[in-house]
Amino acid sequence: MKHSSEPHPHRWKVYAGHAALVVLSMAMLAGCGDNALNPLIEKAPEAAVSGLHGEYPIAGASSQLPAAATWIAGIETSAPDLHISYDPSGSGAGVSTFLQKGVSLAASDVPLSDEQRTRSQQACALGEAFEVPTYLSAIAFAYNLKSAGLNNTSNPVKLTPVTITRIFNGTLKFWDDAEIKAENPEIATKLPHLSITPVWRSDKSGTTETVEKFFHATASSEWPGTPQETWPFDAGQSAKGNAGISSTLQQAEGTIGYIDFSQVNELGAASIITQQASAEKGEKEIVVAPGTAAATKTIAHSRLTTAGEAGSVLVDTDFAIRREGAYPLVLVSYQIACQTYEKDDTAHFALAWLDWVTSPAGQKSASQITGSAPLPTNVRKKVTKSIQAISSLKQASAPHTAASTRTTDLRRL
Template sequence: MKLQRKNGLRATALGALAISGALVLTACGSDDNAGGTGGTGEKTNAASNIKCDDAKGKLLASGSSAQKNAMDLWVKNYMAACTGVEVNYKSSSSGEGIVAFNQGTVGFAGSDSALKPDEVAESKKVCKGGQGINLPMVGGPIAIGYNLPGVDNLNLDASTIAKIFNGKIKKWNDPAIAGLNKGVKLPDTAIQAFHRSEDSGTTQNLGKYLGATAKADWPYEAEKKWPAPGGQAASGSSGVAAQVKQAEGSIGYFELSYATSQSIPTVKISTGAAAPVEASSENASKAIAAAKIKGTGKDLALGLDYTTKADGAYPIVLVTYEVVCDTGNKAETLGTVKSFLTYTASEEGQKVLSGAGYAPIPAEINAKVRETVAGLK
């Protein structure tokens, strides 16, 4: 295998490295949960199908806050199975995760959007003899959460969402909103729209949806940086959700689990289907199931259809990628990267997502992810 040479840094130095604000989860299992070693030398957990294989030491990763709640579950389960191994995922943003990956400070990065050509080119400096590739791992709906006491059911379409977030619609009883919510008493309350303050793949995916379905009202390129004037900024999906939770008249966007965990009502999207579509794991799965692989070689970046009008298909979806080197991974973390990502892409790993507000990646795509992970060098 081609492994990146250590540049004078010993693997033990990683054990002393601390990242401010990083999420560090300790194994919650006792020694009774520890995996044994079979006749083949392969370590497995007696209570699960997690294969620890050559995993060892500490694995640092960072990026997407949209996948944080999924990572919490995965890390907890994995570390309970693979005692003595620590996976440390810092929830920041997709942009920060890619920067950290291309600086060589993390074993993998989480990103809500696939690597751009310039980011792939930059990755070749770290992935000696290879490059960064995208492995789809987490799917889910981007919920539009709101805080409007007395309004428990709210329908919006792409045009009204675009006009709200670029400041064209300023009051909740605006005729455009009222027209989509017949019989609902909407207050004469000012709208407070919150967006992400840092580069965010969630922002970019929302922009892709609005650009595809409401171009006349959203004339911006789909970038990670928030493009529209006005509004208020907050850090991370958790920050946006916290602001919406506390500010009456507010609206924001974040991964669904942030809404469900804080009991924030979410918008139903009028897509042209028979009925407005609710943000749910099941409805997001219907949209993600139509995704096609658009990456080449070992890259598994997906193409999503944001314009779907299929009944029950929620259109504002994201797929979070784990970004790794196809060749040139660090020797001291390669075994853990392969073991951990094999678990997250497994049927068992994907099954835990639905209960947390995520949508599992389609099985046939997951099979290709596992095959690619097995071949990492």
């Protein structure tokens, strides 16, 4: 058996401002001194962001907030006249604001629906909006078994997808259930006779939908319903947001919930048995812990699809993947932009921003600070074509002056 694991990522810090609008600046991520850029954050190449100025709000998925802090810090350092704010209002609210022309870019854990794609034609100067993946994160099944000595990476609880699903649908009641002990022979004697309390999101969440897709793909008999952004069962208790679940888990032993890997901290994180040993089939057990490299590997081996006419790139995550070192439960979050904007400056900003966010340097910054998983090379190559097609209405009528000629390709620097 090979058991892959990674250390918990660096913790991040941001500050909420007036009316929950979060304005992130490089000082908030300083490594030393009030105005010093954290050394773990890459700086956007000045040649790539030359001329960018003005104020640009972005709204949407709260999942991308910590990563957005690093991207903003890195680009504003190189473009001091540029000021970007990120409002973690939620995927649905961010998309609505974008469709109402309140922001030029939005972030969402869920791809645009057909209806939203059609409505985006009213928000864009020409054609429709598109989305590309910008943020990946392993979703951990975090638990609190501190008194049993199991809140560590050296001997974590390991579970098959079916067993995890039976925990969350309320079928399995105690941590020393025979089913759980059978999957954990090394620590079976340490598993306490303690009630299992599943903790789930009370708010509509793209993370919840991703977890339900995982359950449905790997244990459909235990989770027959259609995956959705709301939780369908009453077992356990609810909490709002990643932070709410994390707080609840820390306060009570016996709890287990799903949270972003970056927020595991002192909790335990279950490893997933993606393949059980079978002498008959000649298959060995594959156990994978949540981590950045493990999440990236899964997405690298998942299918990419398209939608609409403006170059959307979507990830069809392989939740049932059986590869060494590939963690199956990964949140894929997107950023949404117009292919054509009315103003040159807005098009220049959107292109430069997305180019920076999806570049190796931008992805590395987010990963080092927040524990997010970098986009795999095959995905970055796919999204480049869509991003480089961004232009203004004026530029769209004169292809030889397309916006892509105004911004250095960050992947080559």
